[in-house]
Amino acid sequence: MKSRVTITLDPEVVRKAKAVARARRTNLSALVEDLLRQTAEHAAPPHPRFSRKWAGKLELRESDGRxxxxxxxKQRYGLGSE
Structure with a gap:
């Protein structure tokens, strides 16, 4: 099922786009649809979440209990170690 979309473009862009569509023996709607499909296929994948990006790459050191x-x-305020 097709949907109608209204867009606003510079008249010069419309003129050139119609000429390109005519040269390719298609209509303006098909030309725009093909360009949008190609753009969507080549779009960069979304950035991974921080936790997934760094999962397994960091190690925890053993704590000495302090x-x-x-x-x-304690040292700064002269409280000493208990």
């Missing part, structure tokens, strides 16, 4: 930020704050 919280480095906590230790830095």
């Amino acid at each position: 919280d480095q930020l906590l230790e830095a704050l």
Whole structure:
């Protein structure tokens, strides 16, 4: 089933597009439809989600049980280690 679409184009573009369609022995609608199909087929795939892109590429190091930020704050404010 075909659908009608209304677009606004510069008259010079319309004139040239009609000439191209005539040279290819087709109509303007078919020309635009073919161009849109080709564009959709060659469109770049969507960017993968961050989590999928980096899944399995990062490793966690074993923790030594100390919280480095906590230790830095204790040292900064003179609270010492407990």
